[in-house]
Amino acid sequence: AQTVTQSQPEMSVQEAETVTLSCTYDTSENNYYLFWYKQPPSRQMILVIRQEAYKQQNATENRFSVNFQKAAKSFSLKISDSQLGDTAMYFCAFMTVTQGGSEKLVFGKGMKLTVNP
Amino acid sequence: NAGVTQTPKFRVLKTGQSMTLLCAQDMNHEYMYWYRQDPGMGLRLIHYSVGEGTTAKGEVPDGYNVSRLKKQNFLLGLESAAPSQTSVYFCASSYQRGNFNEQFFGPGTRLTVL
Numbered sequence: 001a002q003t004v005t006q007s008q009p010e011m012s013v014q015e016a017e018t019v020t021l022s023c024t025y026d027t028s029e030n031n032y033y034l035f036w037y038k039q040p041p042s043r044q045m046i047l048v049i050r051q052e053a054y055k056q057q058n059a060t061e062n063r064f065s066v067n068f069q070k071a072a073k074s075f076s077l078k079i080s081d082s083q084l085g086d087t088a089m090y091f092c093a094f095m096t097v098t099q100g101g102s103e104k105l106v107f108g109k110g111m112k113l114t115v116n117p
Numbered sequence: 118n119a120g121v122t123q124t125p126k127f128r129v130l131k132t133g134q135s136m137t138l139l140c141a142q143d144m145n146h147e148y149m150y151w152y153r154q155d156p157g158m159g160l161r162l163i164h165y166s167v168g169e170g171t172t173a174k175g176e177v178p179d180g181y182n183v184s185r186l187k188k189q190n191f192l193l194g195l196e197s198a199a200p201s202q203t204s205v206y207f208c209a210s211s212y213q214r215g216n217f218n219e220q221f222f223g224p225g226t227r228l229t230v231l
Contacts, residue, residue, distance in 0.1 A: 109157060
């Protein structure tokens with residue numbers, strides 16, 4: 001079974017600083033996707049960034065980038081120039097294909113990030 | 118496009134009552150999902166559907182039933198609610214275009230069972 005572990009339950013950072021959120025996962029599959037989702041107080045799940053396992057190049061989306069270490073099964077998220085609007089729960093997720101042919105997301109427990117002014 | 122919508126946004130039930138949560142999407146997505154989120158936990162898959170008229174069990178299906186009579190709607194039913202089903206429920210949908218399609222989430226329904 002696939003598992004996703006986010007070992008840091010909570011972090012805080014000053015506005016404009018850089019912060020890294022850690023995530024490790026466990027799978028025997030070779031082809032999969034990894035995601036970081038953001039959940040602000042509104043509860044809406046918002047996709048931040050995704051990484052294809054077969055791509056060695058780390059994904060970037062503006063201020064967000066990942067450090068994907070496939071052999072170590074590690075997938076950390078770096079947020080540069082933190083903004084107050086980055087305050088949210090962050091979930092690391094692993095996507096796998098179900099027996100029925102659709103895809104399912106396996107989520108970590110999440111990490112609460114607070115950006116302080 | 119409204120995206121993925123969920124009805125209702127909040128609900129309080131008494132133990133043993135039944136209810137249905139409605140998820141609707143206007144993106145013509147083939148796949149639809151129901152997740153639950155409990156405090157200190159990530160989302161866990163309850164049931165999913167790969168197309169109209171088809172449903173399948175996810176990780177935590179006990180106590181729930183689902184139906185997908187129309188492509189755009191995915192219903193989640195609780196026949197006899199229990200306090201353990203107090204949670205926030207999220208619906209999601211995605212295209213069927215190869216593998217690993219992005220799932221789009223609804224705003225969630227907060228359900229409390231007393």
